[in-house]
Amino acid sequence: MDSQSIATTPQELDGAALPHAHDHPSFMRHHFENIGQQREAASFGMWVFLLTEIMFFGGLFCAYLIFRNWYHPAFVAGSNMLNITLGTTNTAVLIGSSFTMAMAVYSAEMRRQGQLILFLVLTILLGFVFLGIKGVEWTTEYQEQHVPGINFSIQEFVHPTNPKAIPLAPDMAQKTQLYFFLYFTMTGMHALHMIIGIGILFFLVARASKGAFTTGHVMPIENFGLYWHFVDIIWIFLFPLLYLISRYR
């Protein structure tokens, strides 16, 4: 008997026969009719949470869209300071981690504990590779004085060293700060979501190594998978917007 059944059916406490005689798995809550219904409810709840996350990042995307239209030359100049090779590599790394996470869900469904732990650990590793590459990019941007408020200079935008670049007037060059502000906010919030995700992954690995998710109790793995894929989707949109659509050609 779990804590919830004690709280909701106190008559069971006096030693009477259990009315449902435990013909269901231990992870199934009593207010659900069957496991399918419980999983459906859990997925639904997770998706409602993800929709609030869409709205959260959506505000940032909307701000990006408006300011890119207002200060287009500044956004083009700012975008060309990013390293497209590292950006593309990171996209591939994150897609890879989404694949290993999907395989982790499959392993849990098939009740293969070793395989589940392997794929969860691979997801953690790829998550760290992503954050590492992102860290290298941020460090470079700091050294090149592209961090608004901390270390910023419009020198590169007024007197560009890249022959393809169009020099900006000082007032427009100041607007590149807005591009980098949005860049650091969006990639920073994305990285924060990844750090939280990696933290949860460590917890899931610890629980999985005790066999918690290979008894048919796939829901926590499945719902975390939804979160991880969502973070991947955010990057799938950040990558073209920040890196690709404003290249000098």
Place this chain on the structure above:
Amino acid sequence: MTEKGQGKHQDSEIHIVNPRVYLAIFITLLFMTALTTGISFIDLGVFNAVIALAIACFKASLVVLFFMHIHYSSRLLKLTVAAGLFTFMLLISLTMTDYISRAWGMF
């Protein structure tokens, strides 16, 4: 075990996705990433942004439908995702309408 339930509420059959599907989606996503990066070096004018975002939408759809299992999910979940995207598009459109029309006739 009564995992099949009592016959009611069986609209939520658990579907285990074949790992080959995951692999195919993974390879497609990698290919589309290479494609979108390659296209960004070609000058297509405004279509650079259009194509890049179209590819991003395609990639995101693949992730939602297959990695996130919406293709195999119940109508409730499909409707939830659709409602979220619809609300998001509505909010973006309304904001854009405001920004486009605010200075109307003043320039």
